[in-house]
Amino acid sequence: MLTTAMFFLWMSLRQPEPPKVDPNAGKVVVPNADPLLRDEPGPPVQAEIGGAPGADGAVDPALVDPALVDTDQPARPNHPSQVVTLGSMDPTQGYNMLVTLTTRGAGVERTELVGRKKNGGFVYRALEHEGGYAGYLGVIEASSGLRIRSLPDGSPAALAVSPTAPGGLQVDDVLLEFAGRSLDSLAALETALKESKPGQQVEVRVERQANGQAQTLVYTITLTEAPLDIVRMRPFESEVVEGNLARPSLRTSLASLEGTRIPTGLQSLPALRETLEIDWEVLPLEVDGGQGVEFRLPLDSFLVNSGRPPKLDLVKRYRLLPAGGRSDGFILDMETVVVNRNDKEVTVSLRQEGLAGLTLEGWWYSVKISPSFFSGAGSRDVAYANDIPDSHAIKTSREIHTRALKNPSQPDLVVLSENEPIETRNLKYLGLDAQYFNASILPHPEQPQSLGNLRQAAASALANVNEVPKSKSQGTNASFWFDTQDQVIPAGGDLSQRYHVFIGPKDNTILAAHGLDEAIEYGWFPLVAKPLGYILHFFYQISGNYGLAIVMLTVCVRGAMFPLGRKAAMNAQRMSELQPELAKINEKYKDNMEKRAKAMQELYAKHNFKPLAGCLPMFIQLPIFIGLYRCLSVDISLRQAALIPGLSWCSNLAGPDQLLDWSSWMPDFLAGRGTGWLGPYFNILPMVTVGLFLLQQKILMPKATDEQTRMTQNMMQIMTVFMGVLFFKVPSGLCIYFITSSLWSLVERKLIKRITPAKPLISDGGSDGNDGGSDDMEPSKPKGGAGRRNREPVVQKPKTRFQEMVQMLEKPAVKSSTQRGTRKDKRRRPNA
Numbered sequence: 001m002l003t004t005a006m007f008f009l010w011m012s013l014r015q016p017e018p019p020k021v022d023p024n025a026g027k028v029v030v031p032n033a034d035p036l037l038r039d040e041p042g043p044p045v046q047a048e049i050g051g052a053p054g055a056d057g058a059v060d061p062a063l064v065d066p067a068l069v070d071t072d073q074p075a076r077p078n079h080p081s082q083v084v085t086l087g088s089m090d091p092t093q094g095y096n097m098l099v100t101l102t103t104r105g106a107g108v109e110r111t112e113l114v115g116r117k118k119n120g121g122f123v124y125r126a127l128e129h130e131g132g133y134a135g136y137l138g139v140i141e142a143s144s145g146l147r148i149r150s151l152p153d154g155s156p157a158a159l160a161v162s163p164t165a166p167g168g169l170q171v172d173d174v175l176l177e178f179a180g181r182s183l184d185s186l187a188a189l190e191t192a193l194k195e196s197k198p199g200q201q202v203e204v205r206v207e208r209q210a211n212g213q214a215q216t217l218v219y220t221i222t223l224t225e226a227p228l229d230i231v232r233m234r235p236f237e238s239e240v241v242e243g244n245l246a247r248p249s250l251r252t253s254l255a256s257l258e259g260t261r262i263p264t265g266l267q268s269l270p271a272l273r274e275t276l277e278i279d280w281e282v283l284p285l286e287v288d289g290g291q292g293v294e295f296r297l298p299l300d301s302f303l304v305n306s307g308r309p310p311k312l313d314l315v316k317r318y319r320l321l322p323a324g325g326r327s328d329g330f331i332l333d334m335e336t337v338v339v340n341r342n343d344k345e346v347t348v349s350l351r352q353e354g355l356a357g358l359t360l361e362g363w364w365y366s367v368k369i370s371p372s373f374f375s376g377a378g379s380r381d382v383a384y385a386n387d388i389p390d391s392h393a394i395k396t397s398r399e400i401h402t403r404a405l406k407n408p409s410q411p412d413l414v415v416l417s418e419n420e421p422i423e424t425r426n427l428k429y430l431g432l433d434a435q436y437f438n439a440s441i442l443p444h445p446e447q448p449q450s451l452g453n454l455r456q457a458a459a460s461a462l463a464n465v466n467e468v469p470k471s472k473s474q475g476t477n478a479s480f481w482f483d484t485q486d487q488v489i490p491a492g493g494d495l496s497q498r499y500h501v502f503i504g505p506k507d508n509t510i511l512a513a514h515g516l517d518e519a520i521e522y523g524w525f526p527l528v529a530k531p532l533g534y535i536l537h538f539f540y541q542i543s544g545n546y547g548l549a550i551v552m553l554t555v556c557v558r559g560a561m562f563p564l565g566r567k568a569a570m571n572a573q574r575m576s577e578l579q580p581e582l583a584k585i586n587e588k589y590k591d592n593m594e595k596r597a598k599a600m601q602e603l604y605a606k607h608n609f610k611p612l613a614g615c616l617p618m619f620i621q622l623p624i625f626i627g628l629y630r631c632l633s634v635d636i637s638l639r640q641a642a643l644i645p646g647l648s649w650c651s652n653l654a655g656p657d658q659l660l661d662w663s664s665w666m667p668d669f670l671a672g673r674g675t676g677w678l679g680p681y682f683n684i685l686p687m688v689t690v691g692l693f694l695l696q697q698k699i700l701m702p703k704a705t706d707e708q709t710r711m712t713q714n715m716m717q718i719m720t721v722f723m724g725v726l727f728f729k730v731p732s733g734l735c736i737y738f739i740t741s742s743l744w745s746l747v748e749r750k751l752i753k754r755i756t757p758a759k760p761l762i763s764d765g766g767s768d769g770n771d772g773g774s775d776d777m778e779p780s781k782p783k784g785g786a787g788r789r790n791r792e793p794v795v796q797k798p799k800t801r802f803q804e805m806v807q808m809l810e811k812p813a814v815k816s817s818t819q820r821g822t823r824k825d826k827r828r829r830p831n832a
Contacts, residue, residue, distance in 0.1 A: 035306040036260045036271045074301040079279040083109060083138050083150045086291045086320040086332075089227075090154030091116040094322035096329025097503060098152055098227070100136060103279040106295035106316040107248025108332075108355070110136055111231040111439075111503050115329065124228040124505060127640060127652055128236045128361055132196035132223025139175065144207060145183050146175040160204070160219040169206060169219060176216070177205040190237070198225040230437050230503055232357050238673060239360040243467030244477040247356060250501065251276050252316060252336045254299075255351035255455070255483040258308045262351060262483075265410050272302050275314065290321035311341035312348075328513060330504030333444070337496045340489040347488050349455065350497060354382075354480040355439040356462050358432040362655055363475045364673040364680075365729035366435040367633050369523040370394065378474035382459035383433035383440070383519055384415055387426045392518035394433060395459040401473040404461040411465075412458035415480065427451040428515055429502075430480060436506050436636045436654065438519050444498040451499070457482035472674040505636050508533075520634055528627025532557070533635055540637070546653055547643040550632065550733055554740040557628060558748075566752055574609055628737065638733045653733035656683040678728045685735035690724035692742035699746060 082103045087095040096115040101108055115123040126133075135155025139146035151158050151171050160168040175183050178192040179202040196202060204219050233246040253268040253275055255261060262269055268276055275297060285292035295316040303310035315337035323329030340346050363379035370377035371392060378397030385392040395413050404411035416425050430451065431440025443451045462477040489495045502514050511517045522529045532553065539549035539556075581603055589596035603609075632638065638653040650657035656679065663671045663680035670676045694717060701713060 034260055036257060036269050036303075036308070037263065038271055074304055076274070076301050077278060077281065077297060079103060079281050081149075081279050082282055084282060084293045085150055085152045086293065086318060087114065087322075088153040089114050089135065091120070093154065094324060094329070095320070096323050097320065097332065098136075099318070099320055099332055100138065100150055100152075101293060101295075101318060102248050103282060103295065105248050105251040105276045105278070106280045106297070106314075107251045107353075108231060109138070109233055109248055110229055111332075112136065112227045112229045113504065114227045115323070122225060122227045124230075125640060126226040126228045126236075126361075127655070128238045129226035131194040132198050132200050132202070133193070133226035134221050134223060136229070137169075137175075139186065139189065141185060142174050144174055144176065146186065146189060148173045148175065156221050156224055160221045162217050162219045165208075165217050165219075169204075170208065172209070174207040175204060176207055178202065179204075186234075193223075196223055198223055228359065228361070228437075230359050231355055231439060232359070235357075235360065239363065239475075241360070241463075241472045241475040241477070241674070242469060243464045244475070245462045245464065246477075247462060249353070249355040249357065249479070250334060251353045252314065253351050253353075254312075254314075254338070255349040256486060257303075257306075257348050258346065259486075261349075265412070267353075267481075268351065271306055272299070275299070275302060280314075280316070285317055285319070287319045287321070289324075289326070290319060292317065292319040294318075309340070309342035309344055309346050312346065313337075313339040313341065315339060328510060330502055330510060331514075332501040332503060333498070334441075334501050335444075335496060335498045337494050338489060339494045340491060343491050345488050345490050347486050348495065349486045350484045350495075352441070352482055352484075352497070352499075354430065354441060354482075355432050355501070355503070356477060356479040358434055358439055358478075359437060360434075360475050362435055364676075365656055365731070367731065367734075368435045369521045369630065369633060370396070371521050377521075378476075378478075379434060380474075380476065380478040381433045382413075382415065382431070382478060382480045383438070384430040384457070385428045385518060386416075386424050387428065388423060390518075392521075396474075397476045397478045398473045400459045400461045400478045401463070401465055401468060401476040404463075404465040412460045412481075415457040415459055415482075416454065418455050422453055425452075425454045427454065427457070427482075430457060430482060431502070432478065432480070433519055436639055437504065438506050438511070438516060439501070439503045440516060440519075442500040442502055442514060442516075444500050447496075447498045450497050451482075453485055455483040455485050469675065475674060506634070507636055522630045522634060523626075525623045525627040525630065528623050529630040529634075532628050532631040536631065536635065537637065545643075545645070546638055546641040546733065547650075547736055550653075550736045551740050554628070554737050555744065557624060558741060558744045561624065562748070566748075570752060572749075574607075578603065578607065578609065625741075629734065632733050632737055633731070638731070641733075643732065643736070650685070650732050653736070654731050656681055656729050657685045657732040657735070659684045677725060683728060683732070683735075685732050685739070686724055686728045686730060689727070689735050689738045689742070690720060692739060692746075693720045693724075696742050696745055699749065 080103075084101045084103075085098065086101065087093075087098040089095075089098060096113060098112040098114045099108060100110040100112075113122070113124040117123050133156065135152050135157040136150055137146075137148045137157060138150035139148055141147075148157075148169060148171055151169060158168045175189070177183060178189060179196060181188060181192045183189050183192070199222070201220055201222050204221055206217050206219065207214050208217055209215075231249060233248065235241075235244070253272055257269065260269065267273070278297070280295040280297040283294040283296060285294040297314045299312045299314060300310045303312065315335075317333075317335040317337070319333035319335075321327040321329070321331070321333075336350060336352065338348055338350065358380050360379055366379060368377040368379070368381075371394060376396070376398070377394065380397045381394040382400065383392065383394045395415060400413050403413040415430070416427075418425075426449075428451070429440040429442050431438060433440075441451070443449065457480065459478060459480045462479050465476070468476055484497065487495055500514070502516065504510055506520050508517065508520065511519055535556065536546075536549055536553050539552040540546055543549050543552065582600065585596055585599045585603065589599060636654070639655075640651070641653045643650040643653060643657075649659055652658075658681040660682040661680060662682050663673075666676075666678075666680075668675055670678050671680050673680055697713070697717060697720065701716075
């Protein structure tokens with residue numbers, strides 16, 4: 001009956017799904033009504049007729065100026081495909097980022113964090129990259145091997161040596177062999193690198209064109225460890241999610257031109273779709289103290305027959321500075337410009353796409369905290385905030401995937417719309433958020449309103465969502481875009497929008513410098529978690545090892561709570577001493593619940609025992625324990641921090657300890673990435689944690705006095721084992737915390753038993769003076785006679801809220817209906 005009632009309650013609260021409506025129902029459409037909405041050479045796009053000018057896909061053909069229609073179609077731009085690298089892997093250059101840009105849509109192909117530590121290693125290395133690293137070469141398959149498209153400065157490939165040729169490898173060299181392996185595919189190169197080791201010297205054979213002739217050269221490359229490629233188009237083998245698509249980041253197009261806007265569900269105006277895929281012209285850009293590049297694309301050939309002024313140029317400028325006085329090295333300066341070469345003004349707006357391909361590192365085990373109580377965070381969430389305080393919010397990758405799956409005609413998840421108040425459309429940042437890294441677009445200091453008064457913004461899935469397994473939806477390749485408001489560009493003028501693109505770690509200090517500190521979500525009790533984080537780093541400065549620092553922090557916290565733990569332990573010890581008497585009562589009154597409750601209450605009163613007094617320490621300790629858990633869950637310093645330096649086991653305290661890779665012989669539902677309950681590695685620390693939990697229950701829980709108590713304790717043990725399955729992929733740093741805390745509890749209980757010997761139970765109805773948790777161990781004062789006559793009068797102080805709560809908890813735990821009825825009788829018969 002209760003189940004039925006709950007079902008109907010759930011049905012009454014559940015919002016009914018609205019009926020699906022055909023978006024074209026009741027609309028009169030004609031093909032190719034507006035040339036801007038034609039997609040050549042693709043299929044014609046239907047446009048609505050009768051709408052107001054400026055509505056999405058609604059333009060009257062009569063508004064098109066025939067004089068602007070030119071039958072002599074200019075040729076499409078035909079620039080060579082190139083990649084341009086900003087930054088350097090040379091530590092003397094001081095760059096924290098290495099950005100690889102592509103002429104395809106003038107977007108970002110890859111971004112690596114190349115900052116170095118004092119010992120020469122990368123501050124943030126790629127944990128999922130196994131083997132050596134030669135640098136990102138951007139290779140593509142050629143007829144005889146793999147052609148190099150990119151050669152980052154200071155990379156192992158750029159520093160390669162050959163006995164017959166000066167300098168290192170060069171762009172357009174064709175890799176033929178790597179460490180004796182023939183390179184006929186990208187997979188072959190990845191396999192060869194996976195089998196190598198950092199520091200290893202390997203020979204490569206390349207083919208180079210010189211004076212019209214091909215020559216074969218042999219080079220020796222000294223491999224290094226791989227830096228973290230925080231934004232990438234091609235994922236590692238461990239990060240492959242079926243259905244995900246790849247595309248460059250930060251592409252730019254026109255959101256509207258002379259009132260015609262991008263139709264809902266499309267990425268661009270159909271006539272300009274090719275501008276996102278075509279190769280742009282590359283021009284040099286001087287940057288004081290840094291590096292830069294300019295991309296330019298004339299739109300004449302795309303707009304010549306659109307009926308609009310066609311002489312427009314799209315320009316993208318990227319600037320990168322090394323870490324220093326003007327920059328911390330985690331900012332890519334991006335500027336988008338529309339140049340009007342017409343002899344009349346033009347009204348345009350811009351669509352700026354966001355970043356894509358954010359690292360999926362740890363996506364199958366991450367414990368990212370969500371700011372929403374009712375939805376869990378994903379691995380690639382779209383995060384944003386506006387000028388309103390505490391406005392940080394996310395659209396999770398699961399929500400983005402679900403939206404695209406259920407609404408294929410309108411797949412994008414709205415972040416903000418033009419119908420919202422203007423203050424909600426003034427964004428402080430909009431970007432992608434992962435467990436330990438963030439990639440966001442921010443307003444440029446010289447244009448603080450570049451993210452202000454946006455027309456609309458949305459999150460989108462870059463995937464064939466029907467092919468993405470439901471169990472891997474948190475790894476969906478998510479991105480975002482936003483549209484600016486319409487602006488008029490005078491004849492011969494231009495429109496410029498400038499942004500800062502932050503691509504870096506979720507470090508408190510770094511994020512705060514860019515107004516992104518809200519991106520670190522602590523969940524419950526942040527006022528506890530943040531100070532504990534500072535203490536953790538203090539202990540690291542002392543010990544030099546984060547594993548020891550976690551142990552020291554746990555001991556410090558548990559030591560500070562020792563008085564509360566002692567009180568709870570003494571209360572539990574007293575409860576254990578009463579177990580024989582409780583067993584007798586249960587046996588004597590097993591068929592009479594009322595008499596059993598009354599006898600238990602009399603027993604508690606006889607021995608001055610308050611069962612609920614042991615709950616108070618738990619309520620006080622809970623925020624501290626949760627805060628400590630949250631502190632360890634979000635601290636990026638634990639990433640790639642080893643428990644035992646030099647061992648590959650437990651070399652990343654922010655992830656599982658990964659003792660053994662069992663993915664090759666375990667079933668996918670257990671060992672699959674994203675799909676398996678346990679993950680691809682056998683982890684030993686969770687097993688130790690669960691074992692200690694079970695031992696703690698066996699030692700600390702009182703012995704069962706009846707069948708019901710015994711069943712409850714058995715159920716608790718089963719739940720502990722089940723929790724071990726759920727927490728099997730928990731980061732090893734948290735396991736160290738659990739193990740240390742469990743050992744402390746066991747030692748604390750043994751210590752309290754030794755320093756607080758059990759008192760004999762009183763059988764004559766008197767009190768033994770022990771309140772089950774009092775710290776006062778002195779004998780009781782005489783209650784009558786001279787002691788009372790000589791006692792000084794006591795002035796009662798008003799009780800605090802804490803004392804009132806304690807008094808409430810110390811009230812008798814069980815009252816029978818007979819006792820309550822007796823009190824009522826006394827109130828009715830005052831002379832009784």
